[in-house]
Amino acid sequence: MTSTTSAPPAQQPKSRPGDRIFAGIAKGAGVLILVILAGVAVFLISESVPALTASPDEISGDGGLASYIGPLVFGTLLSAVIALLVATPLAVAIALFITFYAPRRLAAGLGYVVDLLAAIPSIVYGFWGIFWLAPRLVPFYRWLEENLGFLPFFVGPVSSTGRTMLTIGLVLAVMILPIVSAISREVFSQVPTLHTEAALALGATRWEMIKMAVIPYGKSGVIGGSMLGLGRALGETMAVAIILSGSAAGITWALISSANPQTIAANIALQFPESTGLAVNTLIASGLALFVITLLVNMLARWVVNRRADFSGAN
Amino acid sequence: MAKRIDVSDLDIYYGNFKAVEGVNLSIEPRSITALIGPSGCGKSTFLRSLNRMHEVIPGARVEGKVVIEGQDLYGSDVDPVDVRRQIGMVFQRPNPFPTMSIYDNVAAGLRLNAKKTSKSDMDDLVERSLKGANLWTEVKDRLSRPGSGLSGGQQQRLCIARAIAVQPEVLLMDEPCSALDPISTLAVEDLMMELKEQFTIVIVTHNMQQAARVSETTGFFNLNGVGQPGRLIEYNPTEKIFSNPDEKATEDYISGRFG
Ligand SMILES: Nc1ncnc2c1ncn2[C@@H]1O[C@H](COP(=O)(O)OP(=O)(O)OP(=O)(O)O)[C@@H](O)[C@H]1O
Ligand SMILES: [Mg+2]
Numbered sequence: 200m201t202s203t204t205s206a207p208p209a210q211q212p213k214s215r216p217g218d219r220i221f222a223g224i225a226k227g228a229g230v231l232i233l234v235i236l237a238g239v240a241v242f243l244i245s246e247s248v249p250a251l252t253a254s255p256d257e258i259s260g261d262g263g264l265a266s267y268i269g270p271l272v273f274g275t276l277l278s279a280v281i282a283l284l285v286a287t288p289l290a291v292a293i294a295l296f297i298t299f300y301a302p303r304r305l306a307a308g309l310g311y312v313v314d315l316l317a318a319i320p321s322i323v324y325g326f327w328g329i330f331w332l333a334p335r336l337v338p339f340y341r342w343l344e345e346n347l348g349f350l351p352f353f354v355g356p357v358s359s360t361g362r363t364m365l366t367i368g369l370v371l372a373v374m375i376l377p378i379v380s381a382i383s384r385e386v387f388s389q390v391p392t393l394h395t396e397a398a399l400a401l402g403a404t405r406w407e408m409i410k411m412a413v414i415p416y417g418k419s420g421v422i423g424g425s426m427l428g429l430g431r432a433l434g435e436t437m438a439v440a441i442i443l444s445g446s447a448a449g450i451t452w453a454l455i456s457s458a459n460p461q462t463i464a465a466n467i468a469l470q471f472p473e474s475t476g477l478a479v480n481t482l483i484a485s486g487l488a489l490f491v492i493t494l495l496v497n498m499l500a501r502w503v504v505n506r507r508a509d510f511s512g513a514n
Numbered sequence: 515m516a517k518r519i520d521v522s523d524l525d526i527y528y529g530n531f532k533a534v535e536g537v538n539l540s541i542e543p544r545s546i547t548a549l550i551g552p553s554g555c556g557k558s559t560f561l562r563s564l565n566r567m568h569e570v571i572p573g574a575r576v577e578g579k580v581v582i583e584g585q586d587l588y589g590s591d592v593d594p595v596d597v598r599r600q601i602g603m604v605f606q607r608p609n610p611f612p613t614m615s616i617y618d619n620v621a622a623g624l625r626l627n628a629k630k631t632s633k634s635d636m637d638d639l640v641e642r643s644l645k646g647a648n649l650w651t652e653v654k655d656r657l658s659r660p661g662s663g664l665s666g667g668q669q670q671r672l673c674i675a676r677a678i679a680v681q682p683e684v685l686l687m688d689e690p691c692s693a694l695d696p697i698s699t700l701a702v703e704d705l706m707m708e709l710k711e712q713f714t715i716v717i718v719t720h721n722m723q724q725a726a727r728v729s730e731t732t733g734f735f736n737l738n739g740v741g742q743p744g745r746l747i748e749y750n751p752t753e754k755i756f757s758n759p760d761e762k763a764t765e766d767y768i769s770g771r772f773g
Pocket of ligand 1: 552557559
């Protein structure tokens with residue numbers, strides 16, 4: 200992607216020193232990224248080998264590597280997907296409101312506040328989740344259990360502390376909201392006037408204009424923003440570690456009970472200080488799994504964005 | 515279908531800046547009216563005030579009256595969205611929706627009208643509009659391809675097809691040929707001659723020959739100096755404007771003895 204920018208044209212007229220220096224720096228930066236990425240991958244793989252080759256009963260939990268990492272992968276994906284499902288529509292709505300509906304003064308203030316959310320350290324979100332959000336969610340969870348308890352997500356018994364998978368998902372949603380909405384706002388504000396006016400001149404209302412010209416134009420940007428958010432949610436350590444600490448369970452879809460799967464990053468943070476020998480290798484192997492997941496998510500996003508490149512509006 | 519437009523004492527503002535002042539004119543139905551004048555004199559601004567596109571720009575507003583067939587466009591109970599559905603617009607730069615196919619571009623306005631149209635009726639309307647815009651034969655085999663993949667002239671005709679698909683009463687065209695080659699320009703001019711059987715057409719152009727070729731009536735806008743509002747200097751039958759104008763300024767502009 201980055202390292203192939205400076206293919207020299209077949210016949211080079213005159214190469215200016217400025218161009219050469221810039222091309223060199225750009226190429227160097229591109230190569231450096233690849234080297235770092237490769238370095239991380241090599242480290243993760245080489246450190247995981249002992250865990251990958253160990254016999255099942257040596258791994259903590261005695262069930263082998265797959266049954267150790269499996270629930271963690273599941274918990275990681277589940278919490279991140281909940282966060283994404285909650286945050287993306289909200290972030291897009293906020294971005295649309297700020298760009299097209301809010302009076303200009305309010306829009307500036309609101310944009311600033313949303314950006315500020317991104318600057319809050321994740322440990323603060325963790326405490327906010329435990330002490331403020333979780334207790335307030337308990338009555339809501341009771342209601343969910345009573346009315347929607349037939350769904351696997353809302354089976355009881357409801358956690359009395361509110362420190363559940365759904366709480367984590369919501370805290371993560373708040374954490375990734377600023378990233379997704381800032382990027383959405385950016386792409387929405389870049390929709391050419393030419394296209395918004397084309398829609399309005401056809402007799403579109405403001406909402407119809409948004410559906411016709413803005414969302415299709417901004418869609419790939421919003422997907423990109425969500426994937427950045429997903430990346431942050433997947434890798435989030437502290438907030439998850441604080442809220443879910445000590446409640447590791449296997450694979451379960453129950454979102455509001457007290458038995459929840461842990462996430463990879465939080466599990467590493469919690470277990471690492473007390474681990475030695477093979478246990479460390481096991482944790483690094485789970486880190487390798489997280490690395491692969493993140494890579495796959497990014498490739499998926501790229502594929503989604505490129506699928507209809509013809510219609511992207513980039514030409 | 516076609517409707518007459520009466521404009522009286524129209525002042526048009528961008529915030530505090532008065533861009534156009536004191537316009538009075540009547541536009542006949544089923545005719546082509548050309549607006550000419552030097553750059554910056556307010557032709558586009560005036561044109562956009564006729565379908566309430568002017569107020570889309572923050573701070574922009576209008577004083578005075580625009581009456582279409584007895585209905586005051588700027589009446590307090592008039593919804594600008596309804597106005598724009600009746601009065602179509604083609605812009606200077608072709609602006610098909612890049613995220614839509616050729617077919618969907620033409621159908622876009624029809625879908626807005628929220629009436630349930632069956633697939634076959636929609637196909638007919640799209641075909642008729644594309645034929646109306648002289649584009650059908652060039653695109654009929656690639657209706658599902660993106661509209662932005664067409665040439666500039668084809669894109670402009672696609673925009674015309676999109677505008678006429680909703681059967682507006684009036685069609686406003688802001689320099690529709692300024693990005694086109696002579697052959698596409700002639701195609702668009704022929705098209706305008708056909709369309710005026712059904713629509714009232716108002717066109718802004720910098721091309722004197724074009725104004726002379728296609729229009730029945732011509733309005734000449736001018737401004738006294740930078741920062742001054744533009745005014746309608748003369749509004750007369752095209753023949754008269756180009757042979758024996760009332761105003762000296764018109765004659766100077768047309769004969770190129772301007773500025
Ligand atoms: N969005 C805007 N905000 C503020 N002033 C504007 C805006 N658009 C146009 N103007 C001003 O209004 C005046 C008329 O502009 P307008 O675009 O109507 O001219 P025009 O006659 O269409 O010119 P051209 O032939 O170059 O297209 C100009 O002085 C211009 O600077
Ligand atoms: Mg103009």
